[in-house]
Amino acid sequence: MTTQFQQSFRSTCTARFLGSVTVLIIGLTFLAAPLPAQTLTTLHAFAGGTDGALAFDGVVRDDKGNLYGTTGYGGDPSCNSNFTPSGCGTVYKLDPAGRETILHAFTGAADGQVPTTQVLLSGTDLYGTTSQGGEGGGTVFELNQKGHKIAQYNFQGGNDAASPQAGLIQDAGAIFGTGYFGGTNNEGAVFALNCGAAAACREVVLHSFVGGPNDGAYPNSLLLPQSGGLVGSTIYGGSGTCNNGFAVGCGTVYKLTRSGETLLHSFNGADGTYPSVLIPAGTSGFYGITGQGGSSGNGTVFHMSSSGVVTTLYSFMGGSDGAFPGGLIEDSSGHLFGTTYSGGASGGGTIFELSPNGHGGWTETVLYSFTGGADGDGPQRGIALDQQNRTLYGSTSGGGDPNCNAPYGCGTVFALSY
Numbered sequence: 470m471t472t473q474f475q476q477s478f479r480s481t482c483t484a485r486f487l488g489s490v491t492v493l494i495i496g497l498t499f500l501a502a503p504l505p506a507q508t509l510t511t512l513h514a515f516a517g518g519t520d521g522a523l524a525f526d527g528v529v530r531d532d533k534g535n536l537y538g539t540t541g542y543g544g545d546p547s548c549n550s551n552f553t554p555s556g557c558g559t560v561y562k563l564d565p566a567g568r569e570t571i572l573h574a575f576t577g578a579a580d581g582q583v584p585t586t587q588v589l590l591s592g593t594d595l596y597g598t599t600s601q602g603g604e605g606g607g608t609v610f611e612l613n614q615k616g617h618k619i620a621q622y623n624f625q626g627g628n629d630a631a632s633p634q635a636g637l638i639q640d641a642g643a644i645f646g647t648g649y650f651g652g653t654n655n656e657g658a659v660f661a662l663n664c665g666a667a668a669a670c671r672e673v674v675l676h677s678f679v680g681g682p683n684d685g686a687y688p689n690s691l692l693l694p695q696s697g698g699l700v701g702s703t704i705y706g707g708s709g710t711c712n713n714g715f716a717v718g719c720g721t722v723y724k725l726t727r728s729g730e731t732l733l734h735s736f737n738g739a740d741g742t743y744p745s746v747l748i749p750a751g752t753s754g755f756y757g758i759t760g761q762g763g764s765s766g767n768g769t770v771f772h773m774s775s776s777g778v779v780t781t782l783y784s785f786m787g788g789s790d791g792a793f794p795g796g797l798i799e800d801s802s803g804h805l806f807g808t809t810y811s812g813g814a815s816g817g818g819t820i821f822e823l824s825p826n827g828h829g830g831w832t833e834t835v836l837y838s839f840t841g842g843a844d845g846d847g848p849q850r851g852i853a854l855d856q857q858n859r860t861l862y863g864s865t866s867g868g869g870d871p872n873c874n875a876p877y878g879c880g881t882v883f884a885l886s887y
Contacts, residue, residue: 527851544574652677707735795850813838
């Protein structure tokens with residue numbers, strides 16, 4: 470791992486966890502205290518060793534109630550044995566009773582290491598990425614339900630994408646994703662993969678980011694299909710003044726079509742910095758989060774029109790309110806649910822709800838504050854929603870078993886009834 474990778478990887482994780490336009494902050498109500506009706510259940514506490522450790526993204530849920538996710542460490546204790554906890558990461562499955570199955574433990578060699586994103590569930594198969602390993606630039610893998618590898622692509626470096634740190638999507642039979650590094654300027658790339666039955670995948674680089682005021686740098690969000698193209702965000706680049714030593718700018722939202730790339734919005738700090746999650750907002754654009762920035766510097770939830778006009782729905786205030794949002798999901802009633810990596814009553818992060826207040830504004834409610842103990846610490850961005858049973862599912866990178874990575878814990882998988 471190069472020095473640039475180490476520095477930028479830390480910067481990405483910090484921004485992920487922490488993650489000219491008119492900004493409207495309207496009609497906000499803040500309820501900081503958790504409500505009695507909310508009940509959090511720890512479904513699994515990672516123990517390291519052959520179990521996973523340190524989830525860097527959340528979970529997906531199938532129609533039978535099984536949860537799937539990845540951990541960045543744990544699994545094969547002989548891999549990455551100089552690091553505590555050891556192991557090069559896992560793909561795991563939890564059944565509805567909370568029983569865990571390790572579907573795959575990465576070896577750190579040809580199959581990759583350190584998966585940092587949630588998996589894509591496609592039929593009965595799982596797609597995912599590793600940020601390292603393979604031939605050096607990370608991998609895209611496909612597993613069946615028994616954990617057997619069906620196909621894999623190794624990023625080559627150079628003009629190829631490298632070190633994916635966002636999830637994958639599937640559209641028209643192809644797999645699309647981004648590399649945080651790689652491309653012609655080593656500031657990231659968007660790629661498409663076609664994986665056939667011959668246990669091999671073919672890649673096409675669709676766009677290489679070059680940074681500067683007119684393009685993004687270091688993409689780290691799940692791509693969002695919209696209006697004949699793909700919409701995504703970059704953590705740096707654009708016209709803002711943020712600077713990580715390698716790229717300038719506070720992040721962008723872009724759209725990629727067959728005609729090329731269009732920069733929809735450049736964040737400037739006041740409207741947020743470091744965007745990292747986008748979800749559809751019906752036919753009227755999309756919702757997203759910024760990991761920092763906003764009125765108090767602790768991150769925002771925003772709406773963006775299809776033409777790039779931003780409205781800030783909520784700016785986090787830190788403290789018991791939460792800080793540095795990550796996850797975001799919408800229910801059928803138009804309510805938004807998400808996580809903050811830190812803050813809350815005990816500083817271990819929160820689960821929040823944003824609800825339209827009927828007057829053009831939004832009301833925020835902190836549904837749960839993590840204690841940093843057995844319930845977990847630092848909830849991650851990928852959350853799943855069972856609306857019928859009013860339950861949210863996710864994972865944390867710390868807390869849980871105090872004997873793993875003592876005294877910090879190795880993370881948990883949780884269910885919150887609300």
